[in-house]
Amino acid sequence: MTALALVALLALDWFPRGLEPIDTGAAPASAKTCAGCHAGTHAEWARSRHGLAWTNAIFQREYTDKPLDWCVHCHAPLKEQLAQVHAGGGPLANEGVTCVACHVRGGRMVARTRAEGSPHDTDARADFGSPAYCGGCHQFNFPVVEDDAAGRPTLVRRYTAHPMQDTEHQHAAGAKAAQECLSCHARASTAGHLFPGGHDAIFVARAVTVRSCRDRHALDVALTNTGAGHNIPTGDLHRHLVLRAWRASAPERLGEALFGRRFEPAADGGKRDALDTTIPVGETRHARFRLADLGGAAREPIRVELRLVYTIDEFPFRGRELAAPTTVTMFADARAWTALPRCAPR
Numbered sequence: 001m002t003a004l005a006l007v008a009l010l011a012l013d014w015f016p017r018g019l020e021p022i023d024t025g026a027a028p029a030s031a032k033t034c035a036g037c038h039a040g041t042h043a044e045w046a047r048s049r050h051g052l053a054w055t056n057a058i059f060q061r062e063y064t065d066k067p068l069d070w071c072v073h074c075h076a077p078l079k080e081q082l083a084q085v086h087a088g089g090g091p092l093a094n095e096g097v098t099c100v101a102c103h104v105r106g107g108r109m110v111a112r113t114r115a116e117g118s119p120h121d122t123d124a125r126a127d128f129g130s131p132a133y134c135g136g137c138h139q140f141n142f143p144v145v146e147d148d149a150a151g152r153p154t155l156v157r158r159y160t161a162h163p164m165q166d167t168e169h170q171h172a173a174g175a176k177a178a179q180e181c182l183s184c185h186a187r188a189s190t191a192g193h194l195f196p197g198g199h200d201a202i203f204v205a206r207a208v209t210v211r212s213c214r215d216r217h218a219l220d221v222a223l224t225n226t227g228a229g230h231n232i233p234t235g236d237l238h239r240h241l242v243l244r245a246w247r248a249s250a251p252e253r254l255g256e257a258l259f260g261r262r263f264e265p266a267a268d269g270g271k272r273d274a275l276d277t278t279i280p281v282g283e284t285r286h287a288r289f290r291l292a293d294l295g296g297a298a299r300e301p302i303r304v305e306l307r308l309v310y311t312i313d314e315f316p317f318r319g320r321e322l323a324a325p326t327t328v329t330m331f332a333d334a335r336a337w338t339a340l341p342r343c344a345p346r
């Protein structure tokens, strides 16, 4: 293979996809060393999920249950961060997906373009920040966990053929494939480094269009993915939507519908989807609630609420409580049956 072909091949894969930590080819600089000159960028990153990828309560709860190096390879991905984690933790590990994990390779700064007057020896690459680049961490299959020498299930050396997080692929297969991830996630903040997603209440509320109508004896709620460039929800396998309809005087008859994924063992060693009711780009899913089932008084408003849940357990049981919210409300409405429009024939 020629040297040129080798360089092209390396450029295709920016990330070891969880199988190894990232080696940037230089002693890693802390995000703090960038803050002096990139204050706005640093401030956004510090409160982004990238900046919080290691320390956030939701991740830490799951990691405490399954403390695999594999998790560290994406949530605090530098090899120096892994060394700190092995030594009991440290400030660099706490930076999660830090600046240099995305921006330094082979000891050089990497970006899409180099600004005039930049002090950095920047390697400008057109595919920096492309969907394939983001997929380096946002697209991977179920792992096969093997026993280590001491017989503990801690080693991840290979993947099954079934996606655990499928965001890059959903994007490529969807109607908005021509819009880069950055066109939604980086253009949403001044310095482009907040990367709002499921944890941003306003961003999330714009993702789904909710329409309710009365269809003979049932309330029909249609959820359309009008705002995202991939399924809703995407990302972490525990994410799901909960849609509820009820009347305040009859809470015991609350109707509920879930949109998410369920899993079963796969023949190749890990798991696979047994059910997937996430909503693809541009598509609509319906939930129906029979009026008679809802109870309450005839003129009483029917409340409809849609939530995104981050965790497998919306209401964590004792000992699994979280210091962070486990859900965000995407939509809420209350209308009397007669105030709802009739459904168009389908």
Ligand code: HEC
Binding pocket: 029, 030, 031, 033, 034, 035, 036, 037, 038, 099, 100, 103, 109, 110, 111, 113, 114, 115, 116, 117, 118, 119, 120, 122
């Ligand atoms: C001494 C000031 C200074 C420090 C420290 C600094 N930068 Fe920069 N950087 C700049 C300037 C000036 C530019 C030119 C564009 C601009 O003004 O944002 C730039 C541009 C960049 C670019 C865009 C590519 C380019 O070369 O134009 C990236 C990416 C970048 N910096 C990352 C970082 C990271 C990551 C750190 C910390 C490890 C860092 N910088 C530390 C001053 C600095």
Ligand code: HEC
Binding pocket: 031, 034, 035, 038, 041, 042, 045, 046, 050, 097, 098, 099, 100, 102, 103, 111, 112, 128, 129, 182, 186, 191, 192, 193
């Ligand atoms: C998840 C990966 C990721 C992380 C973490 C990250 N960046 Fe970036 N950075 C990008 C991408 C992608 C772009 C290109 C943005 C664009 O074209 O809109 C970029 C662009 C830049 C630029 C060029 C100017 C701009 O905003 O377009 C600078 C400067 C920069 N980053 C600095 C930093 C600093 C400093 C940090 C840490 C505080 C950081 N980045 C963390 C992915 C990242």
Ligand code: HEC
Binding pocket: 015, 049, 050, 052, 053, 054, 056, 059, 074, 075, 077, 097, 101, 102, 129, 130, 133, 134, 135, 136, 137, 138, 181, 182, 185, 195, 196, 197, 198, 199, 200, 235
């Ligand atoms: C080095 C690995 C890595 C890279 C590269 C990366 N991400 Fe992430 N990203 C993560 C991790 C890990 C999280 C989740 C942190 C958490 O909440 O625990 C995350 C979270 C996010 C979120 C927030 C999700 C939410 O629910 O709020 C968005 C949006 C996002 N990333 C978009 C991108 C885009 C767009 C790119 C490409 C420019 C990118 N990421 C590149 C690892 C990465």
Ligand code: HEC
Binding pocket: 131, 134, 135, 138, 167, 168, 171, 176, 179, 180, 181, 182, 183, 184, 185, 196, 197, 198, 199, 203, 204, 206, 207, 227, 228, 229, 230, 231, 232, 233, 234, 235, 236, 239, 308
């Ligand atoms: C057309 C705009 C758009 C594009 C393109 C887009 N996203 Fe999103 N993304 C959204 C919206 C809106 C949400 C909030 C809805 C949600 O949480 O699913 C979101 C949520 C997310 C989340 C949080 C997971 C979740 O479902 O809660 C991640 C991670 C993410 N996007 C990553 C990416 C990556 C990686 C790409 C490119 C491969 C990308 N997005 C392309 C709009 C977009």
Ligand code: HEC
Binding pocket: 017, 018, 049, 056, 058, 059, 062, 063, 066, 068, 070, 071, 072, 073, 074, 075, 136, 137, 138, 139, 140, 165, 197, 198, 234, 235, 236, 239, 310
């Ligand atoms: C190949 C990269 C990769 C590996 C390995 C990985 N993750 Fe993640 N993880 C991500 C990305 C990317 C996201 C962001 C998607 C989202 O926000 O839904 C994420 C999100 C999460 C979330 C959701 C956090 C939130 O803010 O809601 C949890 C919890 C989590 N990961 C736990 C783990 C645990 C525990 C392990 C190891 C058993 C692990 N992850 C391994 C890439 C990875």
